[in-house]
Amino acid sequence: MLAEERYRRIRALLRDHGTVSVEHMTEKLGVSRETIRRDLVELDTLGEIRRVHGGAMLAESEPPINVRAGIRVKEKRAVARGALTHVRSGQTLFIDAGTTTAILADALTTLDGLHVITNSVAVASKLADIRAARAGTHDVHLVGGTFNASVGATYGGAAISEVYRFHADLALLSPVGVDAAHGATSFFPEEAEMADAMSRNAKQTVILADYSKIGVLSRVVSCPPQRISVLVTNARASKIPGAGELCSAFGAVDYV
Template structure:
């Protein structure tokens, strides 16, 4: 049975039974856990199901969210970047995930069995981590709420963040440029951006090709504060080279 036929049959089973256990799917179709996961991610992107730990549930009342998978630009590139970045999370680390559609993919592809602490200011990333991980501890930062991004910000958020020691920050941006550094288009979130960069021992920017060499509205930090950039093969080569010349490690997926 090919991939499309299998996914169609899985969808029909879930529509009929309302929910389906992951192990049952694995045994019924003779496929690996990774293949089951990819099939369910595809069905979730289409709005058919919601993935919960160990099972898939029919999405009878679709959650309205700014990060609707069907509306994310450059989703294929972001998924590849997110999958690679998720593998950089080490056992027992503390990580920061700043709100964004690329960092959301990290939460989707992280190893469900891995033990780590994830701190985030995104309600969507929190939701994804809670249903996709078994041993991770997730901390949602409080503070003011931006309904446009589903993120918290402000002095209360900064105060809470200042109490934590963070190994790695995975930072989504609207622009990264060798001269202008890292930028975004949300002026209200500048303080939390700066606090995250300050608290993390390592800053990893995750950005698809459309963000590389781009300068957005608000400055988040200088290029010297970035340790690693993970991007895709469509990123402008000249912009990538200028960023590398500033001492940033660039990983192209």
């Protein structure tokens, strides 16, 4: 297979799946690990991809949210269940927008009397449905602002100002990547600004990140290491190079 054809197929895999492992690319393309690694170095040099531990992701953007919603669902559910152990009935929560936090909203059905402030339409809708089914269970506040239809969330100055009106027990955030040196990072500045505002106005910050996000550094810091109380991630993340540094960088790491 010619190099250009491999590059085309690698780009297609990354567009469809977000972060893709070297093993998966090797299997799909039918070439050696050494060939894939050389191809990734070349594409990284060209600025088309970003290499991460064990694989790569596209440099220019995240996959669309409808694509991300179908990726690693089992792992995201495990992370949501793990995050749930840090939440108690009656607490005030900030929850940002993301496919993992949307799954978390389903897990919150087991609790009562939550006060939830979110910029995510999916999170607000799911919790409002719960409230309708179980009269008055949760108080849900969707912050106003500039609506991003592709993400299904509100952003911008008006949304940030609204967040600063509240003080929460927990900020539950799902970033693009997490590493020990930089903490949680996001691809778009407006997403990072929202997560930053939520973490600043919460007593504790819980980061929800499936294993593929560990060791990934995205464009903008959304929550520095010193503000991360707990990182909840999958058990397989403990085998990623540099995972040992996470425990010393953050308050705690829960492997689920």
